Amino acid sequence: MVTSANISRTNNFDFVRLIAAISVMFSHQFALHGLPEPLVLHYQTLGGYAVMVFFAISGYLITASWKSDPHLIRFAMRRLLRIWPGMACTVLFCGLLLGPIVTEMPLGTYLSDSMTHRFFGTAIFMVSPFLPGVFPHSPLAYIPNGVLWTIPIELRCYGYLAILGMLGVVRYRWLLLALLAGISLWYYGIHGAEAVFQANHTHIFEVEYATFFFSGSCLYLFRDAWMSHGRKLVASLIVIAAGMLAYAMGHLLVAAFIVTPFLVLAIGTESFPVLHRFGRFGDLSYGVYIYAFPVQQTVIWLTPQLNVWQHLAMAVPPTFILAWLSWHLVENRALMLKPRRRKAAGVDASDSPA
Numbered sequence: 001m002v003t004s005a006n007i008s009r010t011n012n013f014d015f016v017r018l019i020a021a022i023s024v025m026f027s028h029q030f031a032l033h034g035l036p037e038p039l040v041l042h043y044q045t046l047g048g049y050a051v052m053v054f055f056a057i058s059g060y061l062i063t064a065s066w067k068s069d070p071h072l073i074r075f076a077m078r079r080l081l082r083i084w085p086g087m088a089c090t091v092l093f094c095g096l097l098l099g100p101i102v103t104e105m106p107l108g109t110y111l112s113d114s115m116t117h118r119f120f121g122t123a124i125f126m127v128s129p130f131l132p133g134v135f136p137h138s139p140l141a142y143i144p145n146g147v148l149w150t151i152p153i154e155l156r157c158y159g160y161l162a163i164l165g166m167l168g169v170v171r172y173r174w175l176l177l178a179l180l181a182g183i184s185l186w187y188y189g190i191h192g193a194e195a196v197f198q199a200n201h202t203h204i205f206e207v208e209y210a211t212f213f214f215s216g217s218c219l220y221l222f223r224d225a226w227m228s229h230g231r232k233l234v235a236s237l238i239v240i241a242a243g244m245l246a247y248a249m250g251h252l253l254v255a256a257f258i259v260t261p262f263l264v265l266a267i268g269t270e271s272f273p274v275l276h277r278f279g280r281f282g283d284l285s286y287g288v289y290i291y292a293f294p295v296q297q298t299v300i301w302l303t304p305q306l307n308v309w310q311h312l313a314m315a316v317p318p319t320f321i322l323a324w325l326s327w328h329l330v331e332n333r334a335l336m337l338k339p340r341r342r343k344a345a346g347v348d349a350s351d352s353p354a
Contacts (some may be wrong), residue, residue, distance in 0.1 A: 013057060013268040015258030023050035024147065025292035025319065029312045032185065032296055034139035039253040043197055049256065051150055054289075055157070055267060056261035057208045059216025062158060066165050067220075075165075079158045085334040086326055089153055090290040092122040094144040095131065100292055102144075102301055105133035115142075125152040126299045135297050137304075145293045151205055157213040163262040173221035180214045186258065187211060191263035208252045232266050286331060287323025295319045 001225035004037045027037045027047030058136045059199035095116065101326055103110045110116060110132055118128035127149045163172070168176050187193050196202060219226070228233045239313055244253075270276075296315045303311070 004206075005093045010276050011052075012267060012270050012272055012275045012278075013061070014285070015270045015272075015275040016286035017054065017283070018262060018278055018288065019055060020050040020053040021288035021292070023053075024289060024295070025315070026312065028146065029291055029296060029308055032138060032140060032300055033308045033311070035308065041247070043194060043253040043254050044256065049260075051209065052201065052212045052256065052260055053264050055212040056177065056216040056264050058154060059213035059214075060220045060265050060268075062161060063170070063217040063220040064172055065231060066161060066170060069341050070165050070216075071341075072162055072166060075158075075162055078338045079155070081334045081338050082331075083151060085330050086124075086286055086290055088123045089326065089330050089339060090148070090294070091120060092144060095119050095293050098144055098298065099134055100269070102135060103131065104136060105131035122148055123164070124319075125155060128129065135301055138297060138300065139233055139295075141294050143293075144297060145290070147289060147293050150205075150209070153209055154213075156206070157210055160210065161214075161217065166210075170217075170221070173218065176214070176221065177218050179228065180211065180218055183214075184211050188251075188254050188257060194251060197253070212261055215257070216265060219236060219261060219265050226262075226266075227269065228268075232345060236263060236266055238271070280325060280333065284320065284323040284325035284327055287326035291322040291326065292319045 021046055024047040024318055026082065027045050027050070030037045031045075031047075037045035037047060042044055044052070062079070065078065072109050099116070099119075100110060104163050105113070112143050113132040115128075115132045118126075121128055129144075129146060129149065132142065134142050134144050135144065164170050164176065164179075169179070185205065188211075191204070193203065193208065239259055239262045243255040246255040246258055292315065295318050296311065299311050299315045299318075300306075303314070306314070
């Protein structure tokens with residue numbers, strides 16, 4: 001059985017998260033051309049589905065971190081040091097470097113505009129995605145970075161977990177599972193998330209992503225019931241069958257909720273040849289996630305005559321360069337400051353970037 005003390009970088013999580021980050025990038029490339037994004041099970045874009053994957057992994061790993069050291073201050077410091085430095089740097093990159101270069105406004109007007117000032121509030125999780133005069137002809141005009149809105153939701157999920165941990169709920173896994181079941185029943189059933197989406201194409205992302213996050217939490221707490229290879233295979237078949245039943249009944253979003261967290265974590269906790277070594281150059285997934293969008297906007301701005309595939313090919317190299325720099329110059333250095341107990345938990349090095 002895998003415990004929080006021996007979750008290590010020899011699993012597939014780095015690979016799965018990188019694929020999820022690339023999926024977000026791929027999906028947004030279509031949106032930035034004014035084209036429909038690829039859909040997963042009708043109710044989510046490929047990018048939105050990839051964020052669900054991030055939340056499921058995050059719930060698993062962050063719960064492991066809390067269980068290994070249920071100390072509120074240390075937990076909060078670890079979470080902030082994982083998320084905030086990279087986010088703050090991309091906000092500064094967009095607002096102080098990219099924005100002045102691409103804006104159609106005079107520099108002084110750009111810097112003094114209230115929209116610019118509000119944008120910098122994103123660095124303290126008060127997300128305002130717009131910058132004045134930036135990419136005005138884009139289908140997503142004035143938005144230099146359209147992914148940062150998910151990060152405060154991730155942070156609040158950490159907060160919800162910490163509150164439940166302080167209340168003692170996390171110690172009783174059946175109680176946490178009951179809370180998850182209640183929230184899921186309300187959102188997917190009573191609220192009718194699918195019907196609401198069909199009516200006005202909206203999600204309550206705070207609740208939806210939280211159901212994936214706490215599915216990951218419960219899967220960590222119940223890992224003794226499914227982690228062995230034999231049980232994992234049987235559980236995967238059961239989950240797939242339940243998902244197919246939901247799909248056949250027309251509940252595609254419910255199918256995604258049933259299938260995704262378990263299968264993602266079943267794959268992530270394995271150690272496949274080659275795939276388990278994807279983190280040897282650093283955990284690039286967070287950097288890809290937070291830098292792809294501004295790179296894509298800039299590439300389209302520089303070469304508007306090219307098509308969606310050419311723009312995507314051009315955007316990939318600079319995105320990965322920025323992600324590599326972000327990991328080695330910012331994120332990893334910040335992780336070295338994380339407070340640790342005398343018996344440090346190996347899970348911290350694997351925390352989710354989303």
